[in-house]
Amino acid sequence: MKNLASLVIISVCLIALSCSKNDQSERFKLLTGPLWRTDSLLASGVDASAPGGMLAKFKGDAKFAEDGTGYFGIYKGTWRFNSDESQITIVTDSLILPIISDIVELTSSSFKIKTMVPNPLIPTESVKIRMTFKPK
Amino acid sequence: MRFIILTIFILLLISGAGAAGQSGTIKGRVSDKNSGEPLTGVYIVYGKNLVTITTQDGSYLFNASAGKLQITFNCIGYLSVTKEILLNEGATEELNIKLETKVQEIEQIVISANKNEQKIAELSVSMDIIKASYISDNHINNAEELINKTPGIEVMDGQASIRGGSGFSYGAGSRVLALIDGLPVMAADAGNIKWQFLPLENLSQVEIIKGASSVLYGSSALNGVINFRTADASNTPLTTFFAETGIYGKPANKSRIWWDTPRVFANASFSHLQKIGNTDLGIALNLLDDEGYRRLNGEKLGRLGLKLKHFSTKINGLSYGLNINSGLTVKRDFVLWENAGEGALRQQEDAALELHGGFLSIDPYITLKKSNRYRHELKMKFQSTSNRFPGSGKNNSNPNSLYSEYQFWYKISEIFDITAGASGNFDRVNSNFYGDHKRLNLAGYSQLEVHPFKRLNAVAGIRIEQNSLDGINDKLVPVMRAGLNWQAAEYTFLRASFGQGYRYPSIAEKYASTTLGSITIFPNKDILPESGWSAEAGVKQGIRIGKMTGQGDISVFISENSDMIEYYLAIYTNPETGVTSTGFKATNIEQSRVYGSELEISLNRQTGNINTSLIGGYTYIYPVEFNKNTGNDTDIYLKYRRKHSAKMGFAVTWKRVESGLTFYARSKVLRIDDFFLNETTGEAILPGFPGYWSTHNTGYLTLDGNLGYKLNKTLTLSFVVKNITNTEYLDRPGDIQPQRNFSLRLSGSF
Numbered sequence: 001m002k003n004l005a006s007l008v009i010i011s012v013c014l015i016a017l018s019c020s021k022n023d024q025s026e027r028f029k030l031l032t033g034p035l036w037r038t039d040s041l042l043a044s045g046v047d048a049s050a051p052g053g054m055l056a057k058f059k060g061d062a063k064f065a066e067d068g069t070g071y072f073g074i075y076k077g078t079w080r081f082n083s084d085e086s087q088i089t090i091v092t093d094s095l096i097l098p099i100i101s102d103i104v105e106l107t108s109s110s111f112k113i114k115t116m117v118p119n120p121l122i123p124t125e126s127v128k129i130r131m132t133f134k135p136k
Numbered sequence: 137m138r139f140i141i142l143t144i145f146i147l148l149l150i151s152g153a154g155a156a157g158q159s160g161t162i163k164g165r166v167s168d169k170n171s172g173e174p175l176t177g178v179y180i181v182y183g184k185n186l187v188t189i190t191t192q193d194g195s196y197l198f199n200a201s202a203g204k205l206q207i208t209f210n211c212i213g214y215l216s217v218t219k220e221i222l223l224n225e226g227a228t229e230e231l232n233i234k235l236e237t238k239v240q241e242i243e244q245i246v247i248s249a250n251k252n253e254q255k256i257a258e259l260s261v262s263m264d265i266i267k268a269s270y271i272s273d274n275h276i277n278n279a280e281e282l283i284n285k286t287p288g289i290e291v292m293d294g295q296a297s298i299r300g301g302s303g304f305s306y307g308a309g310s311r312v313l314a315l316i317d318g319l320p321v322m323a324a325d326a327g328n329i330k331w332q333f334l335p336l337e338n339l340s341q342v343e344i345i346k347g348a349s350s351v352l353y354g355s356s357a358l359n360g361v362i363n364f365r366t367a368d369a370s371n372t373p374l375t376t377f378f379a380e381t382g383i384y385g386k387p388a389n390k391s392r393i394w395w396d397t398p399r400v401f402a403n404a405s406f407s408h409l410q411k412i413g414n415t416d417l418g419i420a421l422n423l424l425d426d427e428g429y430r431r432l433n434g435e436k437l438g439r440l441g442l443k444l445k446h447f448s449t450k451i452n453g454l455s456y457g458l459n460i461n462s463g464l465t466v467k468r469d470f471v472l473w474e475n476a477g478e479g480a481l482r483q484q485e486d487a488a489l490e491l492h493g494g495f496l497s498i499d500p501y502i503t504l505k506k507s508n509r510y511r512h513e514l515k516m517k518f519q520s521t522s523n524r525f526p527g528s529g530k531n532n533s534n535p536n537s538l539y540s541e542y543q544f545w546y547k548i549s550e551i552f553d554i555t556a557g558a559s560g561n562f563d564r565v566n567s568n569f570y571g572d573h574k575r576l577n578l579a580g581y582s583q584l585e586v587h588p589f590k591r592l593n594a595v596a597g598i599r600i601e602q603n604s605l606d607g608i609n610d611k612l613v614p615v616m617r618a619g620l621n622w623q624a625a626e627y628t629f630l631r632a633s634f635g636q637g638y639r640y641p642s643i644a645e646k647y648a649s650t651t652l653g654s655i656t657i658f659p660n661k662d663i664l665p666e667s668g669w670s671a672e673a674g675v676k677q678g679i680r681i682g683k684m685t686g687q688g689d690i691s692v693f694i695s696e697n698s699d700m701i702e703y704y705l706a707i708y709t710n711p712e713t714g715v716t717s718t719g720f721k722a723t724n725i726e727q728s729r730v731y732g733s734e735l736e737i738s739l740n741r742q743t744g745n746i747n748t749s750l751i752g753g754y755t756y757i758y759p760v761e762f763n764k765n766t767g768n769d770t771d772i773y774l775k776y777r778r779k780h781s782a783k784m785g786f787a788v789t790w791k792r793v794e795s796g797l798t799f800y801a802r803s804k805v806l807r808i809d810d811f812f813l814n815e816t817t818g819e820a821i822l823p824g825f826p827g828y829w830s831t832h833n834t835g836y837l838t839l840d841g842n843l844g845y846k847l848n849k850t851l852t853l854s855f856v857v858k859n860i861t862n863t864e865y866l867d868r869p870g871d872i873q874p875q876r877n878f879s880l881r882l883s884g885s886f
Contacts, residue, residue, distance in 0.1 A: 028765040066766050078772070083664050083699045083724040089706075096816050097718060098706045116716045117707050126709065126716035 027085045028066075030106050034135035036062040038073070039110075042130040055129065057094075062133055088113060101131070110134060160223040162231055163197040166190050166209060169234040170683045171743070178235070179210040202227075209233050213240065239627055239678035241687035241738050248343040248363040250585065250595065251318065251352055251555055252545055257676050258593055260619025260633040261349075262691050262734070264288075266342040268367070273787070273796060273842055275380060275856040275879045277403050277424060279314075279334035283362060285800065287753025287783045288346060288734050292776055292867040294331060298346050300730040300757040301359030301670075301695055303776035304868045306703050308644040308722065311359035311637075311666070313349070316461060317366055319499055319517045322356055324535035324563035325570055327642025329362075330521065333463040333495040335441050338376075338407040338420035340367040346734075347670040347693065348637030351597040351617040354559065354579050358637030358668055358697070366443060366459070369409040369416035375886055377406045382879030384429040387872075388862050391478040394431050401426040401879075407441075416457070418443030429874050430481045432488035435467035456502040465493040473870045476824025480872055489531060494522035511545040531650060533567035535643075555597075556582040563643075570647040576604045577640070583617075591623035603640040603665075610665070613638050627678025634671040637697075641665060645701055645722035649712070656719030658708045664724050668697035679739065686739035686750075693732050696762065700726035702775070705811040718817075727764045728774050732757035745791050752784035759806070773806035776868065778835070792846040794854070802865075803835040812869045822870045829869070836865035851884045 041048050041055040048054040058073035070079050070090075077092030091098040101113035111133040119125040166178045174194025181187050182205055188198045202225040208218045214235040223229055242257035249259045256263055264286055276282045284291040291297070292304045296312040307328050314321050314329040323330055342364050349357040384399040407420035420441040428434040445457035471487040473480050497519045505511035517539040525531045543557035563575040583597030596618045603610045619633035641663045649659045674691030704723040709716040736753035759774040780803040787796035808829070811817040818826040839861050844854030855878070862876040 024765045032765075066763075067768070068761075068763055068770055068772075080725075091810070096814055097811070098704070100704075100706050100708075115707075116709050118716050118718070124715060126714075 025085060027081065027103075027106055030108060031064045031088075031111065032066045033108075036064070036111055036133035037136040038062065039132040039134045040130070041132075042128075044127050045130075048129075054127070055131070058131065061136060101129075104130075108135070159199050159201050160226055161197065161199050161228040162205070162207070162221065162223065163195070163228065164231040164233065165193070165195045166211070166233045166235060167194050168214075169236045172234075173744075175211055175214070175235060177211070178214075181208045181210065182206070207231070209235060211235055213238055237680070237683075237685055239680055239685045239687065240740070241685070242627065242629070242676060242678040246343050247365070248315070248318070248345055248361060250583065251543060251557075252553075257629045257678070257687075258621050258623070260593065260595055260621045260631045261635070262346040262672060262674060262689070262693075264344040264346065264736070266344070268339045268341060271336050271339065272378070272883060273794065273844065273854070274798070274840065275382075275842070275854070275858075275881055276336065277380075277401075277426075278331055279336060279364070280331035282336065282342065283344070285783065285798075286344060287736055288755040288781065289344065290778070290781065290802070290867070291331075293871050294328060296329065296359075296362070297777070298344070298360035299693060299695070299732055299734070299755060300759040300774070300777045301668075301697070303702065303774060305645075305701065305722070306720070308648065308703070309639070309642045309701055310356060311639060313353050313357040313361045315353070315361060315363040316497070317459060317499070318363060319497075319515060319541075320353070320356070320539060320561075321461075321497065321519065323521055324519070324537040324575070325521075325523075325533050325565045325567060325642070326644040326648075327356065328644075330493075330495060332435070332437055332465055332467075332493075333439065333461065334364055335366065335420060335422070335439060335461060337405045337422045337439070338366050338409070338418055338441060338443070340365045347633065347672060348615075348617070348635035348668060348695070350601075350615045350637040351581055351583065351599045351635060352555075354599065354601055355577060355603065355638055355640045355665075358639045358666060359670075359695075366418065366420075366441070367409060368445070369411045369418060371411060373408070373410040375406075375408045376884065377404075378881050378883035379404045380879055380881035382877055384874065385862065385876040385878065387429075387481065387875040388864050389480075392481045394478075394482050399427045399429050401877075414447045414449055416443070416445040416447075429877070430470050430483060430872075432468050432483040432485065433470040435465060437463065437465045437467070439463040451504070453505045453507075454503070457500070459497075459499040459501075461495070461497045461499075463493075463495045465491070467491055467493070470871060472822060473872075474823070476822070476828035479823075480828075489525045489528050492522075492524040492526060494520075494524075496520045509547055511543075513543045513545075514540070515543075516540045529568060531569045533565065533569050535563060535565045535567070537561060537563045551587055553585050554582065555585070556580075565643050567643075569650060570643050573606055573643050573647065575606075575643065578602050593621040595619045601638065605643075605646070610640065613665070613667075627680070629676040630674075631676070632671075632673040634669065636669045637667065639666045639701075641701060641722065648722075649710070656717060657703075658710060658719050658721040660722045661711075663701060663722050664699050666697060666699050666701055666724075668695060668700075670695035683743055684739055684741040686737065689734075689736045691734050693730075693734070695730045697726065697728045698764070699724040700728055702726060705809060705817065726774065727762040728759065729762045729769055730757050730759040730774070730777075747789040749787045750785070751787075752782070754780070754782040756780055775807045775809060777806050778803045779806065780835075794842070794844040794846075794852075796842045798840045799837065800840075801835070801837045804833045808869055825869055832864070832866065836863050837861065838863050838865070850886045851882065854881045854883065855879070856881070 038059050043054045049059045060073045062072045064070045064079050068078050075092040075094050079090050089098050089100045101115040104112040104114050114130045116126045119127050166175045176192050178190040190196045202223050205221050210216050244256045245253050246256050247253050280291050288299050295304050302311045309327045310329050345361040349361045353361050380403045382401045403424045405422045409418045422439040424437040426435045440462050442460040448454035468488045468490050470483050472484040474482045499517045501515040503513045520536045523533045539561045541559035545555045547553040558580045561577040565573045579601040581599035586594040598616050601613050615636040615638050617635035621631045623629050647659045648657050650657050672691050672693035676689045679686040701722050702725045703720040705720050708721050734755045738751040740749045759777040761770045761772040782801045785798035813826050838859050840858045842856045844852050846852050857878050859876045
């Protein structure tokens, strides 16, 4: 009888633990698979990747590792999808705030995101940011 | 044949003679098995309507008809003993009995876990009970403080977290459901707990379920349930009251003193319970005036409760009644300090909004039950809350809700019983802050309890729930639970359980849009519901060592949550104005897991006039973010959690004197929002905080003490010192908790 009860208790715990098994989503595989390289970095439709530009420090390679860490140009930090994987949030120690971007396109050959930030010169206006990455 | 008839005749003659009055005598003494002390007032039942009791020296004597007798000895706090004895005509038999004390701690009856009365030891989930005496002995004046002092639970600025299941989300949305007598009392707009309106007067006990409880209680019970059970009237009318006054001492850092005269508080309470014919009446009143230890953070509060219950004389088992809970408050919540130095106990004026709040809950119900067979119960609740800010009308809100639930319990056989029910909740929010919204929640649930063997209890249940907001239906959500309890030995109970939880976002999380001081809040209409599950295995062990009784409980647990909603500071675009700026928005951020273990113990020893008790608990959690794509834990801690928390209380009662000391210890907060620590954003929101946190986030230990003296049978004078060590500690960033404070209370009951 003792053995039976112990078995049942252990089974309940195992069932509970087994509920957490998850599969990798298609978008997760697409993003974490390749090493990406910036193709275009636009602020309000204008290239901002030149030295001194608003997005210059993002220029270069970007890696989104499976464990949620990564590097994005010169920045190192973490990344995560939102629940329906329509947005990506990048957090780095070097930036005051996290960057939350809408994913415009994510395929094996292209990764495009967009977001809006306040215009540093005119705070009541916004700057549209678009970043495009290609597999390296 | 002649022999048989003769034999029957003789037997009838013998039994008839006995019944006609031939008798003997039984005498003896009843004593405590451990101490040997005589027991007074022991009920001795030796036949139908034949009862006697023991005298002051524990002795008894009665005459009974000769023959075989069954004698039962009953005494409160002791295990009953039944003896059989053959009493001969004219004989005197001596029967001395030693009664063994009950392990009261495992005999306690609770109702919240399965919506049915059950011994706490037989539950498949972890539950804590807080007795009303603990509240009065320790001068606890609000429910938030009470729950925050329970092992394994932390209430961070109003946000309750059971075993690390919640962090801090700025007052919006709660993963812990608060109930009064089984009915939810959550605010319909912010989805939070209105602690100040939860009654502490006229309480029977508070029951806390630790773990996902959505099957029986629905949305908001993702992390657990706190049920405030009010007391019922008994045959003897009972009036209780107290008047209390207190004073805040000086903080450890004297530079923070901002007042000219000491800050004081006063509290008074009255309650009365009485049966009038077939009607139970209960009334309770509480008044509080707290000047507050922080500038612009005072509170005035009044609560009034009424409880009516009528037992039908025409229909057996039918009762119906009405509970009313109401309250009014004028207060300012503390949001942001001026700075981390001398301004740490001063609130930033532009964040100090005065709230004029009102609360009214009218709860009629009707019950038809046949003891140990079936029960039908129909409960309703109309709840109206008013949040009015005279200095900032844009934040006003008037949420109303109408809740109804039908529940049916039926004992199918000795092996099976079933609990089933359906509930509906309609919220209507009129608010300048959130906009005007209507929300409907419909649910049906069923739970089967199985007792295949005497010592085994199993339970399994399912709930299906649907929410709709402003006419738009969300998907149907099923949640399940299962649990086992096995009594392995007389005082040993093993348990295991699994439960799923679900929480639909509050209206605040979807629609709150405002600016408070330097903080902007953005709405998020697309926020998704949270869901999760928890599982645990535990052992409850009754303890009896000589004159000491008690219980120990050890458990290991795990919980996982998906789409956890947290306020996240980032750059957002306001959907109404189109302006992009920095601020907070409720966001589905965390996939999380919390692993942990908990140890709780309570011991009680009665020796002559001295009663000593020890109660405590230790909780360890390992709360981490979980990567659903890899199926692995990350090494990132969840925000606003601590790994270790412990409580240990020791109380002594000697003749008229009651005294106690309670230690509370919590380790450092593992992680907070990054923006508080960033020199730019942290300084902008909470000046001086980044530096303060680096030196003050070290964990803390506080000590409370109480001393009481019974002046006579009615009155008690008691003195309590909270935070004797005058420790300075925070819960959420910028929220320094009260320094050492003193209170004197005159209480009574008759």
